[in-house]
Amino acid sequence: MLSRVADSIYWLNRYVERAENVARFVDVNLNLLLDSPVGTAQQWEPLIVTTGDLAGFRSRYGEATAENVLKFLPFDPQYPNSILSCLRLARENARSVREIIASEMWERVNNFYLMVEDAAKESSLSDLHRFYPEVKMESHLFAGVMDATMSHNEGWHFGQLGRLLERADKTARILDVKYYILLPSPGDVGSPLDDLQWIALLKSASAYEMYRKRQHRITPQGVTAFLILNREFPRAIQFCLCQAEQSLHQISGTSMGTWRTSSDRTLGRLRAELDFLTIEEIFAQGLHEFLDRLQRQLNQVGESVFADFVSLHLA
């Protein structure tokens, strides 16, 4: 298939997934605020920090107040990772491959975009609680429609790859939010408030119920292990990597466990590393440091995919 087309389907899915995860970020914080003891300061800055776009935010908005952050993350048309921008880019990509994807997929993205655009025009804080679940649902609808209407061909696998790599990266960032959110005092580690924060985090990854079924007690190790190493929960990083690897091998035509392209190797190696990692080892190197490195490795996978299949070097 045309490299440009593969790239567009890949980014179409990445952007839809990214929009969904920005909604999840914001949602975790909105949840946390509701549970915070009266009188504690609202913490919005950690959210911006985990997106990696703090500098850009500061220069344009200054202080990380609720109002500023709730404008910046979902609706700022100049911020390339806002929900609005993601949807605009997703729609552009979909439009340029309209004859390749199923028309139902185009319709979904178009609806999704129009919904976000409407919300951006009339966003009042009270509507926000409705808006974020809607974004998540639209993203699920898109993924479902794609799964059920598009042939599971090369293009579909590129889409899967984009979605799963994006999701792995964002789950890592959601976990990282906890690192930046400060407890009132060091003595609060392990307190009910700490517990509430971990629960909010699980909820923002739609992982709370699934976690409870597997491991009753909420502990930092338990939650972290679940979101990083679990192979069954679809938002867990290792689940994403395993699925992404399968799609990648469908594309490259190499059998699992072997490699031909550098994408095969980078992704296979990362997945294998997580296969044999324990949560103790992760905590020993520091959770934040681990997540940071993981994000860089995910970026490398994305770059390899681009180099191997999209930007053809002519001899």
Add this chain to the structure above:
Amino acid sequence: MQIDQYDPGEFYDELFTAPGQPRPAAELLFERLNSIPVSDLIQRQQLAQNALFKLGVTFNVYSDNQGTERIFPFDVIPRVVDSSEWTKLSAGLKQRIAALNLFLDDIYNDQKIIKDKVIPESVILSASGFLKPCLGLKPPQGIWCHITGTDLVRDKDGQWYVLEDNLRCPSGVSYVLENRRVMKSTFPHLFRALDIAPVDDYASQLLEALLNLAPPSTVEPRVVVLTPGMYNSAYFEHSFLAQQMGAELVEGRDLVVSDGYLQMLTTKGLQRVDVIYRRIDDDFIDPQAFRKDSLLGVPGLMEVYREGRVAIANALGTGVADDKMVYAYVPDMIRYYLGEEQLLPNVPTYLCEDPQQRQHVLANLDSLVVKATDASGGYGMLVGTQSTAAEREDFAGRIQANPRGYIAQPTLCLSRAPTLIGDQFEGCHVDLRPYILYGQDIYVNPGGLTRVALKKGSLVVNSSQGGGSKDTWVVRV
């Protein structure tokens, strides 16, 4: 208001001879329309428009950077053409395309028509569509104009005329196909009761015409549709036709010339392309051969094309025949190449380059239509009868400064067809663009795009100028 109260006025009406008096081919349609309350018709019109919007049958508006897509307004009342009349039109079109094709092959090779003094050399050399790099070109099977969308109009007395040929990359055929699809669900009974010529095989015919150009030795020739990209106003059509033919839709940046062949960049490396259906103007197709600033084309494509290693439809250089001064010589071409008289006449044309004819044009600006010889799409023209003194003065100046750049024609009183506007049936001026394919034979798609001027009294039917469209039914009586 019901359709039986519609007054065709003193125009040639496509459906009626007098109020309540339909033409024979439109009788059943008339009865049916008359039995439907107008409110119901309005509703069907809206449903049809919605269906077109949902199908994505849209065109982009250039000036709008938000990429707004609009639908080409669609009227549910079809235009009906009697099949015996269609047979004549079709023969006239085939004759014209055959002659134009011979002309193109001649003008870029032996130039006999110039040597025999049928057309002055200066007319050809000064035509903006004449491309020197195409001299000596031998396209496969000697076919140059594979796809043509000829604009036809009808005058007050019902006589058909050819207005323009459009030999470069005519657009609009997707509307023909989608309008028909929508009309079938709007008037299913009529389609059962009437013998309406189907238009649906256009995509298959187009694919055959394109495959016909691939080198005979190619096992599975690869056909691509080359589009300028999603911001082009006709992008929907490019993507639609690619989809209908199962061809790859490519942009210039997807293609490279490598190892002497045209190749496309795929996830599995380079893959050879054998036939291009190009929807990019000649000037933009290869920055090495034509416009240096073009980002849409493929550097080196012209060389591969010249060597015969890739076929392009339409051939490059066909734009010379779209020049409105060259147009005036088509009757001579038909006589010269085919030894026949023209079946489907041209609109009488005054060449402003000729001093005597120019005098006549300048003296009669208020009654003539003046057109720039290198423009199309309703741009660069003066409709004398609807012009102001200042506009006429402006055109007089332009004509005198550049006589080669203008021609003039008498103002035709374009035929009209009843059109649903609000809850009224109004007579609106129409033209007709049939689509003609030149593959192994010449094929005329039965019907074509009827464009309708929705602005009251307007004679300009182009989509960029507020026009709409109707389905065209070729009906056997």
